[in-house]
Amino acid sequence: MGANLLHGIGLALNIIENVKKSLEGHRVKEVKELEVELGEFYYVSEKELKDAFEIVAKDTIMGNVALKVSIIRGRIRCINCGYTGRGEINNEPHAIQVTCPKCGEGLVEILEGKELKLKKIRVEIED
Numbered sequence: 001m002g003a004n005l006l007h008g009i010g011l012a013l014n015i016i017e018n019v020k021k022s023l024e025g026h027r028v029k030e031v032k033e034l035e036v037e038l039g040e041f042y043y044v045s046e047k048e049l050k051d052a053f054e055i056v057a058k059d060t061i062m063g064n065v066a067l068k069v070s071i072i073r074g075r076i077r078c079i080n081c082g083y084t085g086r087g088e089i090n091n092e093p094h095a096i097q098v099t100c101p102k103c104g105e106g107l108v109e110i111l112e113g114k115e116l117k118l119k120k121i122r123v124e125i126e127d
């Protein structure tokens with residue numbers, strides 16, 4: 001199992017926890033539709049997250065839903081030159097390195113793009 005899939009499983013478990021929390025107190029039979037927003041600076045791809053979700057959602061009320069993922073564009077602030085805006089992403093084997101597109105420095109503060117949010121949940125309620 002690759003490191004990215006493991007990371008994806010961590011995120012997928014996180015999603016499931018969040019969904020369960022937001023459905024607390026409702027008599028939910030099944031989740032029919034589920035959409036999340038994923039920051040582009042997470043070092044997991046959309047496909048890895050979907051694959052991981054499929055594995056961990058099995059045997060839950062989310063077992064039959066295909067996870068939809070929309071990617072949120074990130075924003076950085078460069079500590080070196082003060083640039084703010086889109087970051088340059090360099091994929092490395094086990095991590096993601098974000099650098100400043102203006103000066104090339106890797107010392108950047110991530111302002112947006114590390115979030116994972118529930119965007120939409122559609123459920124079927126028990127009779």
Ligand SMILES: [Zn+2]
Binds near residue numbers: 079080083101103104
């Ligand atoms: Zn810079």
